[in-house]
Amino acid sequence: MFGRKQDPPPTVDAPLVDEPPQPEPTGKGRPTPKRKEAEARNKRPLVPTDRRAAAREARARNRALRDLEYQAMRTGDERHMPLRDRGPVRRYVRDSVDSRWNLGEFFLPLAAVFLVLQFVTARNAPVVAFATLLLLYVYIIASMVDAWLMWRGLKKRLVAKFGEDKLPRGLTMYAVLRAFQVRPSRLPKPLVKHGQRPA
Incomplete structure (x- = not known):
């Protein structure tokens, strides 16, 4: 009783035990809608009400x-x-046509001048009117020959650059119609100058 005070027994720390991870909640967190509800929500009238x-x-x-x-x-x-108008092939066709002086791009202004001249001279000078009409037809034929020559050279370059199997249909009309448009009215707008051939 009056003896030495004894030390308290040493405490042993309990080993740390990792708690098992809590499972993450699965599912979408809401009940699946009934089929009738889903169909009713997705229904839209074929003809709008308004x-x-x-x-x-x-x-x-x-x-x-x-x-x-x-x-x-x-x-x-x-x-x-x-x-x-999309794609590298059509871009190349546009740039090739725009870089060249085509007879077709002057067709509309010259045709308007020739037709006015023919109407003016039809009564007083029928020979001049006939010659004007003949010149207009000669210019049309020359423009068509020029467009054909342009397409021949362009097709060779297209085949060499892209391969024949990569050329989409309708490129001939695409190039020829662009060649017959007045340059300022062409859409897409020309991005190259005359003489600036695409690589």
């Missing part, structure tokens, strides 16, 4: 798409161009 509002929305969407395409054709942004 046709005028739907037509206005469709016109606005189409106008925005056309504006985007027109802007892309003015700037050369191929991502928003119409499908018929």
